[in-house]
Amino acid sequence: MSYSIGLVGKPSVGKSTFFNAATMNEVPEGAYPFTTIDPSVGEAYVRVDCAAPEFDTECTPSVGYCADGTRFVPVKLVDVAGLIPGAHEGKGLGNQFLTDLNEADAFVHVVDFSGQTDAEGEPTEGHDPRDDIDFLETELDEWYLGILQKGLDAYADAYDTANTDIEAVLAEQMSAFGTSDAEIERLIRRRGIGFDPERWDETDTFELAREIRKATKPILIAANKMDTPAAHENYAEIVADPDYDHLTVVPASAHAEKALKRAAEAGVVEYTPGADDFEVVGEVSADQRAGLSEVASFVEEFGGTGVQAAIETALFDLLGVVPVFPGSANGSGDPEGEFRDCFLLPAGATTAEFAHHIHSSIGDGLLHGIDCRSGRQVGADHELDARDVIELVTTA
Secondary structure (H helix, E strand, O other), X not given: OOOEEEEEOOOOOOHHHHHHHHHOOOOOOOOOOOOOOOOEEEEEEEEEEOOHHHHOOOEOOOOOEEEOOEEEEEEEEEEOOOOOOOHHXXXXXXXXXXXXXXXXXXXXXXXXXXXXXXXXXXXXXXXXXXXXXHHHHHHHHHHHHHHXXXXXXXXXXXXXXXXXXXXXXXXXXXXXXXXXXXXXXXXXXXXXXXXXXXXXXXXXXXXXXXXXXXXXXOEXXXXXXXXXXXXXXXXXXXXXXXXHOOOEEEEOOHHHHHHHHHHHHOOXXXXXXXXXXXXXXXXXXXXXXXXXXXXXXXHHHHOOOOHHHHHHHHXXXXXXXXXXXXXXOOOOOOOOOEOOOXXXXXXXXXXXXXXXXXXXXXXXXXXXXXXXXXXXXXXXXXXXXXXXXXXXXXXX
């Protein structure tokens, strides 16, 4: 599992239910603050159209599974402690939260769109979900700002700032977030603030911290508890609010996803995670049938429960992750099975990076790749597309 998605948000919004629904783990769930204290780690899946049918064969996944031509590829899902305002100052479980969360590549912010939990995660009515969206972004931005400021202090204390690149100093200071000199330079240029920190004011510094946060820890909003009328109203208002155009919002019901998976395990329904419908195939009581009817209406309206969609959108749309299959251009069979692997690579990954991802010796000995669909040779610096099937020709 090469990618990690962090579930974030204030207490009691359904993060643990979302986690359990996605992973079918059994972490504690409860409508009270800090149900989760230590982070829970589980295996979720993202869907990729399997390449095997195009080559008139069946896949034999080494990890995950395949169902009706859809490959379910594992990713890591981390449910961390509920965040409260002031976490960047150490309030609540703030310091632990931020440390745990830095392991994630992207965030799914689970928000109670029903408005039934206040800022501290306590029961209420009429709470505006926008307050929760804003506070999480602010907490993360303040966290980044504190680290960025240390870099600015180090630059100010440098012996010879005239020959010291500010982007290099800041990239080093924020290296835990995976920053590079080039990326920091690009973000500074985007802000149009110049490269002399002495000319920056507090707003310039804060906005730069925010830009770095957005670039290194993208956020998707999972609009949870959308199976309530109040949530529908809040959702309509927020997606129409231009202040939130920078965010992707996915309507979701973690409760519905968990109910469907439980029913599928019991043989009551046939359901594929992420599907926009399901079929009742077992005996159910009148109450169960009524409950499943409500779930059916929800998945039909929103194209699914939103749990699978939120994880996939974070990975493929926000991070730009590219799924790639190793293959064989001459069709020679692998004794262990066909299309055993589907690797998740970063946006812009090349043939050489694909080879190194599989094994350093393969990368070191790479000669070229072969596109198994077209049969054409591709170079080491060839940028891969989603669902490419590539044979790696090496000296290894």
